[in-house]
Amino acid sequence: MTAIQQAGVLGTRSLREALRTPEALAPTLFIPMFFLVVNLGQAGKIFPSSSTSFLHGQNYAAFQLPASLLLAASFGTAALYMVEDIEGGYFDKLRAAPVSRSALVIGRLLAEAAKSVVITAVLVLLALPFGVSVASGPLGLVLLLVLTSLWAVIYAGFMQLIALKTRSAAATNSGGLVFFPLLFLTPNFVPRELLTRPMEIAASVNPVTYVMEALRSLILQDVQWATVGRGFGVVAVLGVVMVALNLRVIRHYD
Amino acid sequence: MSLAVQAQRLTKQYRGRSGTVDAVRGVDLSVPAGQVFGFLGPNGAGKSTTVRMLTTLLTITSGTARVAGVDVAADPDAARRRIGVALQEAGLDPRQTGRELLVLQGRLFGGSRSRAAGRAQELLELVDLVDAGDRRIKGYSGGMKRRLDLASALVHEPEVLFLDEPTTGLDPASRITVWDELRRINARGTTIFLTTQYLEEADQLCDRIAIIDGGVIVREGTPQALKDELRERRGLATDPTLDEVFLDATGRKRERVAGEVQEVLA
Numbered sequence: 323m324t325a326i327q328q329a330g331v332l333g334t335r336s337l338r339e340a341l342r343t344p345e346a347l348a349p350t351l352f353i354p355m356f357f358l359v360v361n362l363g364q365a366g367k368i369f370p371s372s373s374t375s376f377l378h379g380q381n382y383a384a385f386q387l388p389a390s391l392l393l394a395a396s397f398g399t400a401a402l403y404m405v406e407d408i409e410g411g412y413f414d415k416l417r418a419a420p421v422s423r424s425a426l427v428i429g430r431l432l433a434e435a436a437k438s439v440v441i442t443a444v445l446v447l448l449a450l451p452f453g454v455s456v457a458s459g460p461l462g463l464v465l466l467l468v469l470t471s472l473w474a475v476i477y478a479g480f481m482q483l484i485a486l487k488t489r490s491a492a493a494t495n496s497g498g499l500v501f502f503p504l505l506f507l508t509p510n511f512v513p514r515e516l517l518t519r520p521m522e523i524a525a526s527v528n529p530v531t532y533v534m535e536a537l538r539s540l541i542l543q544d545v546q547w548a549t550v551g552r553g554f555g556v557v558a559v560l561g562v563v564m565v566a567l568n569l570r571v572i573r574h575y576d
Numbered sequence: 577m578s579l580a581v582q583a584q585r586l587t588k589q590y591r592g593r594s595g596t597v598d599a600v601r602g603v604d605l606s607v608p609a610g611q612v613f614g615f616l617g618p619n620g621a622g623k624s625t626t627v628r629m630l631t632t633l634l635t636i637t638s639g640t641a642r643v644a645g646v647d648v649a650a651d652p653d654a655a656r657r658r659i660g661v662a663l664q665e666a667g668l669d670p671r672q673t674g675r676e677l678l679v680l681q682g683r684l685f686g687g688s689r690s691r692a693a694g695r696a697q698e699l700l701e702l703v704d705l706v707d708a709g710d711r712r713i714k715g716y717s718g719g720m721k722r723r724l725d726l727a728s729a730l731v732h733e734p735e736v737l738f739l740d741e742p743t744t745g746l747d748p749a750s751r752i753t754v755w756d757e758l759r760r761i762n763a764r765g766t767t768i769f770l771t772t773q774y775l776e777e778a779d780q781l782c783d784r785i786a787i788i789d790g791g792v793i794v795r796e797g798t799p800q801a802l803k804d805e806l807r808e809r810r811g812l813a814t815d816p817t818l819d820e821v822f823l824d825a826t827g828r829k830r831e832r833v834a835g836e837v838q839e840v841l842a
Contacts, residue, residue, distance in 0.1 A: 323686050331683050335672070342671045342712075411667030415728065418631055418661040419684040420653040576635050 325422035332416075332429025333436070339403055340437055350397045350441055354390035355448055361386045362452065365511060376513045378542040383452035387445075388537035389510050391466075392530065394445055395438050395474035396501040398494075400430040401481030405494045408485065417575070427482060427568040431475045438474035439467050454541065462540040465550060469540075472557040473533050477501065479564035486571045504530045532556040578645075580736045580767035581607035581630060585639035588625050588791075599625040601791035602639065607784070609735070612758070612768040614782035614799075616775065618826055622791040623771040624664060627740050630769070631661045644735040657685070660729030660737040660766075664744065666721040670714035674705055674724050677713065678731060685732040692731075699727040703757060719750030726757060736767045743777060755781060775818040785818075787825045795825040 323331075340347060366382045377385055407413040416426055446456065446463070456463045484497040507524045508531045514522055525531045536553020539546040583605040590597045600622040607613040617623045628634035630641050632652040641648045644658035669677060675696050682692025700709040703723035708716065716724065722742060729737055739758070743751040751774075758781060762768050772778055778785050779799050787795040795802055802821045806812070822828075 323683070328684060331680065335669075335676075335680055338676070339669070339671050407669065410670070411663055411665040412669045413667075414633055414663055415661070415667040415681075415725075416684070417633055418656060418659070419681065420656040420686070421684050576633075 325425045325428075328421050328425035329429040329432055332421075332425055333432035336400065336403065336430050336433030337436060340399065340433065346399060346402075347437075347441070350394050350399070351444060351448075354394040354445060357393060358383060358386055358390040358449065358452070361389070361511070376516075376542075378457065380455065380457070380542055381453045383449060384454040384541050385538065387449050387454055387541055388534045389505060389508070390449075391442055391445055391470050391537060392473060392534060393501070393505060394441050395470050396477040396498070396505075398434075398478045398481030398498055399437070400434040400478040401485045401494050401497070402491070404430055404482055405485040405489065405491045408489045409491060423572045423575075424569050427479075427486075427572050428565070430482065431478055431565070431568075434478040435471040435475050438471035442467050442470040456541055457543055458540045458545045462545050465545070466537055466540045469533065469536055469550075469553055469557060472554075472561060476557060476560045476564050479561075479568050482568055483564075483571060486568070486575060504528060507531075508534050510534070529556045529560060578609045579606055579642070580609040580611070581605055581613070581641075581643050581769055583626075583630065583639065583641045586626065586629060586636060586641055587638040588622075588629060588634065589637045598791055600629070600788075603788065603791070603793055605786065605793070607767060607769060609767050610762075610765060611783040612762050612770060612781050614778035614785035615769065615771045615788065616773070616778055616785055616822060617771075617788040618828070619773075621788045621826075623788055624740055626788065627663075627738055627769070627771055631659060631738050632656055633661075657732065658735045660732070660734035662722075662725045662729040662737075662739050662742055664740045666718075666725040668713050668721055668725060668728070671712060673710050673712055674700065674716070674720075674727075675709040677724065678728055681728045681731045687732075695731060699730060702730070702760075703727045704753075717750075719746055719753065722746060722750065722754060723757065726754065730761065730766075734766065736769060737761060739768065739770045741771055741773060743772070743774065751777070775822055779818045787822060789826040795821065 362383045369377060369382045369385070371377045371379060371381045404413070456466065458465070481494055481497045485494040488494065507528045509517060509525050514525050514531065517525060532552045533556055536550045539549040583603055586600060586603040588600040590599055603626055615623055615626065625634065629636050630643055630648060632648050632655055636649050643655050646655040646658060648655040672680070678696035678699055679692045682695050683689065687695060700706045703726060705720060705724060705727070708720060713721065713724065726742065743754050746754065755777070758768055770781065782799060784796070784798050785802070786793050799818055803815050803818065806816045806821050806824055
């Protein structure tokens with residue numbers, strides 16, 4: 323069995339695990355929807371679609387949806403299950419099998435990508451009653467699903483690093499909170515050019531900004547290849563770094 | 577005589593903030609194939625660390641270890657294909673069913689889906705878990721989990737089975753069931769390397785034992801030979817128990833205090 327097949331077998335197990343704990347999936351839908359509704363309620367009237375050019379004719383919910391999608395993709399549940407395996411001893415059982423070390427970490431990341439596609443699709447569906455549509459059409463929707471799930475892989479990879487290094491559920495859980503400052507240092511409420519200068523600088527060095535702008539462009543406009551390309555470029559670089567770090571840590575795991 | 581486990585000057589050091597800790601200090605072991613070998617020692621003596629090195633779960637600081645003829649540091653995957661491992665805590669995924677866990681384990685050892693399913697059924701029968709096989713492990717009793725853990729270590733018919741305290745926390749009936757399983761497994765030719773804190777268990781099951789204390793082997797031999805040696809050395813009229821051999825080897829004392837209560841003093 324090749325490492326890819328092993329990762330597939332382990333990924334399937336991870337998906338089964340997720341399906342058997344729907345209570346762990348519920349917050350990944352509820353909390354992002356909560357943010358969407360609250361942000362729309364608080365700022366929707368400030369930015370009417372008729373007179374707000376950056377909404378491209380849609381309402382403010384469409385502008386806010388990428389933040390909710392990224393939040394949903396940043397729960398890193400793969401890492402939380404991994405730390406459970408570590409604490410319960412099952413991870414050692416897997417390590418004692420002739421399984422490629424890379425399959426042990428990549429299997430979970432593959433499952434996280436698959437879960438994220440489903441969760442993102444559900445969130446887009448739930449956003450439809452708020453008047454949101456994906457202006458870039460079916461191709462844009464596919465790009466949006468792929469980009470969001472790649473972000474989910476990166477964030478789960480980051481949290482897996484914490485899980486592998488600390489072997490602690492508490493520390494891994496705390497890793498999830500890191501996303502909040504990252505989320506608020508983005509053009510979350512208005513486009514980057516409308517931010518104050520310090521916030522604009524902070525947003526410009528924050529990689530989440532480029533993923534958010536790519537997702538936003540896919541929802542509000544036809545496919546803007548330059549913006550979308552920057553988003554994919556960011557996840558490609560971060561993805562390579564995160565997978566490489568995961569492989570390095572698992573190979574030296576004692 | 578072929579050796580199932582062979583360790584030479586096996587050493588493990590941990591480096592921490594408070595300096596270097598020598599967990600295992602130059603252990604030599606030779607376990608002939610087909611035996612049940614007991615590895616005894618007090619808490620923190622280095623039993624689990626030694627087992628984790630022999631099973632590729634921990635890097636070796638210095639020395640060498642060969643299991644089923646394979647150098648565990650040079651070719652860990654080849655070693656993993658020849659060994660089965662059941663560690664101190666029954667390492668199981670509570671969300672899977674017993675059958676799913678065994679099938680997954682079979683697949684990871686390279687079996688096809690149908691072969692892994694067939695082997696899972698055989699193992700569920702072996703450890704008497706057929707009725708519970710399609711239930712989630714979360715609902716299993718401690719004894720059932722131990723038996724399933726044992727079964728999962730046997731998926732690929734290993735040459736050497738490492739068991740780290742396989743009966744700790746089990747009630748007497750479950751413990752005897754596990755002993756029976758181990759005898760059956762050993763009768764099929766599998767070498768068993770067993771760590772335990774229960775000296776009665778070692779006496780019942782093991783062909784040979786080694787006692788480790790402070791990271792070094794302090795006694796090694798058959799249970800009877802170790803008892804004979806202590807009897808002769810101390811000039812005892814009757815055979816000592818393995819408990820007494822253990823206490824003698826590790827420098828612990830058993831003293832009678834407060835009537836019938838006995839306490840082991842370090």
